[in-house]
Amino acid sequence: MTDTIRIAIQKSGRLSEDSLKLIKECGIRFDNGGGKLKTAATNFPAEILFLRDDDIPGYVEDGVAHLGIVGQNVSEETNRTVDTVHKLGFSKCRLSIGVLREQEYNGVQDLDGKSIATTYPRLLGEYLAANNVTAHIHEISGSVEIAPSIGLADAVCDIVSSGSTLLSNGLKEVETIFRSEAVMIAGKNLPAPQQALLDQLLFRIKSVQVAKNNKYILLNCPNESVDSIIEYLPGMRSPTVLPLAQKGWSSLHSVINENDFWENIEKIRQAGAEGILVIPIEKMIL
Ligand code: ATP
Ligand code: MG
Numbered sequence: 001m002t003d004t005i006r007i008a009i010q011k012s013g014r015l016s017e018d019s020l021k022l023i024k025e026c027g028i029r030f031d032n033g034g035g036k037l038k039t040a041a042t043n044f045p046a047e048i049l050f051l052r053d054d055d056i057p058g059y060v061e062d063g064v065a066h067l068g069i070v071g072q073n074v075s076e077e078t079n080r081t082v083d084t085v086h087k088l089g090f091s092k093c094r095l096s097i098g099v100l101r102e103q104e105y106n107g108v109q110d111l112d113g114k115s116i117a118t119t120y121p122r123l124l125g126e127y128l129a130a131n132n133v134t135a136h137i138h139e140i141s142g143s144v145e146i147a148p149s150i151g152l153a154d155a156v157c158d159i160v161s162s163g164s165t166l167l168s169n170g171l172k173e174v175e176t177i178f179r180s181e182a183v184m185i186a187g188k189n190l191p192a193p194q195q196a197l198l199d200q201l202l203f204r205i206k207s208v209q210v211a212k213n214n215k216y217i218l219l220n221c222p223n224e225s226v227d228s229i230i231e232y233l234p235g236m237r238s239p240t241v242l243p244l245a246q247k248g249w250s251s252l253h254s255v256i257n258e259n260d261f262w263e264n265i266e267k268i269r270q271a272g273a274e275g276i277l278v279i280p281i282e283k284m285i286l
Contacts, residue, residue, distance in 0.1 A: 004045045005066050005197040006046070006047045006048075006049060006065045006066050007066070008059050008069070010050070011051055011052065015070065018090040019069040022205065025208045026205060026208060030048055037050050038050070046197070053070050056070045056074070056185070057075050067085075067185065067198065068186075069182055069185075070182065070183065070185060071182055072178075072179075072182075076122070082187060084184070085185065085202065086183065086202055086205060088183060088205070090182050091180070091181060093179075094160050094180065095157060095159055095160075095180065096166075096174075096176045096177065097111070097124075097155055097156070097175040098148075098158065098160075098172060098174060099156075099172060099174055100171060103154075105172070109131075112133050112135065114153075115137075115152075115155070116135050117155070118138070118157035119141060119142065123178050124177065127175075135155075138152065144156045144158045149170055160176075210286060211280075211283050213257060214256065215257075215261060216255055216279040216280075216281050217253070217256045217276065217277070218277045219251070219252050219274065219277070220251050220275045221252060221271070221272045222248060223248055226252065229268055230252070230254075232264040233252065233256055235256075240254070252273075255281070256278075
């Protein structure tokens with residue numbers, strides 16, 4: 001079992017579904033039924049550990065797990081000696097300071113002498129110090145957003161994505177102190193077999209991520225339009241051009257970035273493209 005890589009992911013919470021999805025999209029199959037704490041992959045030398053997210057950086061530092069998937073917020077807050085090996089693009093959120101909506105707020109100096117409730121004392125402390133603000137950090141383990149309305153603190157420092165939780169608790173967001181997304185972390189000095197497995201995994205993750213940002217595009221056009229349409233469809237090397245059964249027409253196949261697609265679709269149509277099909281790509285090996 002020494003040549004198995006152990007990957008720690010959140011047992012149940014906001015990271016869980018996307019972490020499992022990513023591992024599955026990398027072609028790794030495993031049985032995670034029955035609320036297990038540990039499971040072995042059936043077609044890759046990997047074990048998955050299901051843990052509280054706060055515990056993951058510590059387990060990775062100690063070598064209990066070789067890899068972990070956590071929010072950058074948790075990774076930074078726990079301040080363990082681990083490497084961030086890849087950004088995963090999901091669970092995007094920010095750590096922000098909020099105050100009661102009716103409270104006047106003109107800038108970070110207004111927090112001087114105030115008390116701020118948070119589960120992120122380290123990140124908040126660093127932010128306050130960098131801004132020369134002295135505030136009392138009131139560390140609590142959850143339900144941070146009700147602290148001001150029950151008189152526990154003057155302000156909060158908490159995770160925000162849409163801002164609706166702050167709003168529904170009568171708070172307004174006044175400072176963003178940290179931007180976060182899910183990341184893969186790895187232990188320092190992984191043994192060679194695990195480093196090799198990590199490299200394989202990263203290769204797969206990157207192929208999945210690139211594929212998500214790109215689409216396969218097929219279209220028909222008159223032969224004389226091919227050159228002008230190709231300008232908008234450079235493809236991976238260059239587009240494939242095939243003759244249609246109808247004389248004077250071609251079929252053009254290429255790969256296009258999702259964002260470029262929406263920007264260029266009108267120009268492609270004006271250049272003479274018809275019957276445009278855009279198809280998702282599952283994996284893309286560059
Ligand atoms: P655990 O029980 O494992 O300790 P938790 O309650 O601490 O879980 P979650 O609320 O599941 O944590 O959040 C896990 C991570 O997901 C956060 O650390 C953050 O990186 C990210 N996250 C939190 N809230 C949001 C949100 N609203 N939108 C996107 N990502 C979020
Ligand atoms: Mg947690």
